[in-house]
Amino acid sequence: MELKAQPxxxxxxxxxxxLCVSGCPENxxxxxxxxxxxxxxxxxxxxxxxxxxxxxxxxxxxxxxxxGSNY
Amino acid sequence: MDSQSLKKFKxxxxxxxxxxxxLAQRAFQRKIQAGHNLVIExxxxxxxxxxxxxxxxxxxxxxxxxxxILARFGPGAPVNVIxxxxxKRINHASVESLSPATILVISANDxxxxxxxxxxxxxxxxxxxxxxxxxxxxxxxxxxxxxxxxRLAQFLIKLADQPGSASGWTQDEIAAHIGTVRDVVGRLLRxxxxxxxxxRDHQKIILLxxxxxKDEAQKYDV
Numbered sequence: 001m002e003l004k005a006q007p008x009x010x011x012x013x014x015x016x017x018x019l020c021v022s023g024c025p026e027n028x029x030x031x032x033x034x035x036x037x038x039x040x041x042x043x044x045x046x047x048x049x050x051x052x053x054x055x056x057x058x059x060x061x062x063x064x065x066x067x068g069s070n071y
Numbered sequence: 072m073d074s075q076s077l078k079k080f081k082x083x084x085x086x087x088x089x090x091x092x093x094l095a096q097r098a099f100q101r102k103i104q105a106g107h108n109l110v111i112e113x114x115x116x117x118x119x120x121x122x123x124x125x126x127x128x129x130x131x132x133x134x135x136x137x138x139x140i141l142a143r144f145g146p147g148a149p150v151n152v153i154x155x156x157x158x159k160r161i162n163h164a165s166v167e168s169l170s171p172a173t174i175l176v177i178s179a180n181d182x183x184x185x186x187x188x189x190x191x192x193x194x195x196x197x198x199x200x201x202x203x204x205x206x207x208x209x210x211x212x213x214x215x216x217x218x219x220x221x222r223l224a225q226f227l228i229k230l231a232d233q234p235g236s237a238s239g240w241t242q243d244e245i246a247a248h249i250g251t252v253r254d255v256v257g258r259l260l261r262x263x264x265x266x267x268x269x270x271r272d273h274q275k276i277i278l279l280x281x282x283x284x285k286d287e288a289q290k291y292d293v
Contacts, residue, residue: 005274010106046273048242052253061274062239065230068270068277 007050011035013058020050020059072100072123072175080147082121082195090189097181103168109150110166116154118178122146125172126239130247131164140247141207143169149199155182169239214250216291222249223259224287227269231278263287 014035021029021036025047030039036059038044048061074091077083083091100123103109109120112131120127127150129141141164144150154163160179177185185192213222226249230240240248246256260276263269268284270277278284 012104013106048257051241051243052257057243060241062241063245063276064274065227065240065276065278067231067281068279 004044005046006038006041006044007046007048008060008062009036010058010060013056014054015056015058017055019053019055023049023053025049072098077175080121080123082147082149082199085191085195087189087191090185090192093185093189094177094192097184098175098177100173101176102173103171105168105170105172107168107172108165109168109174110154110162110164112162112165114162116151116157116160116162116179118176119152119155119182120150120166120177121175122148122150123173123175125174126169127172127174128167128169128244129164130167137252138247139250140244141210142203149196152182152196152200155179217288218290219249219251219255220259220262221288221290222251223256224263224268224284227263227276227278228281228284228288 011034016031016035018031018036021031026040026043026045028038028040028043029036029050036050046061048063051059051061072095074088074095077091077095078086083094086094098121103125109127110116122144124146126143126145127148128143129150130138131141132138150166151162151164154160157163213225217225223245226245242253242256242260246253249256260269260271263284264271266283268278268280268287270279
């Protein structure tokens with residue numbers, strides 16, 4: 001299965017508060033010594049909840065806006 | 072950076088050779104990481120910058136911490152020039168890097184020298200400001216005349232019509248650009264999706280109905 005885009009985690013801005021890990025509805029994140037990482041990238045649905053939960057803006061989930069084929 | 076490399080940028084392409092040489096001698100390159108706060112609103116303005124690679128975002132923040140994104144700029148664009156032109160040299164807005172970037176730094180003193188001794192440098196900056204003034208006027212009109220829903224529809228159309236700038240916008244950044252908050256953007260995106268105007272596929276927001284979105288974009292605030 002093709003691995004799609006994943007949240008961009010800036011470990012330098014992370015305080016390891018764990019909100020992203022506990023709030024991930026797919027349980028795709030885990031906390032490590034360095035900060036959060038995607039434990040199971042394939043499970044990430046790119047819901048953007050982790051970005052919304054991060055109090056320091058260390059997680060970004062940028063969106064691509066494009067026209068569909070039959071607009 | 073040598074003068075020939077500078078000339079490749081549109082802003083500098085009309086400069087005379089002696090101006091390019093003066094710029095090359097006085098400016099220096101600096102590399103910055105993504106997320107670096109290059110300019111902080113309200114602090115003394117010490118330099119202006121020209122983007123050589125990467126993207127920067129210009130924003131202002133109110134007392135409650137709410138951010139309005141004024142613009143995003145890429146290679147060739149000058150930033151923080153207005154701060155050096157004002158009587159009180161205070162940074163007029165904040166500038167943050169969205170990606171790793173390389174910038175050309177011109178100190179306030181060197182900027183004064185170039186303005187005073189190289190009129191073609193001033194003319195090039197004036198052209199940039201004319202375009203930016205027009206865009207800021209449009210932004211002010213949009214914020215006062217249209218609903219948030221309309222502004223989001225307008226912004227989605229604009230992003231999709233400009234493929235080069237269509238990537239890399241978070242919901243927070245979209246909210247800041249159209250003058251609202253993330254929760255509202257999320258709710259409106261869900262509404263557009265339920266109306267069949269857009270579809271979501273992982274990282275993509277796919278616009279499905281141009282006319283429907285245009286109709287939404289034209290709704291005035293009453």
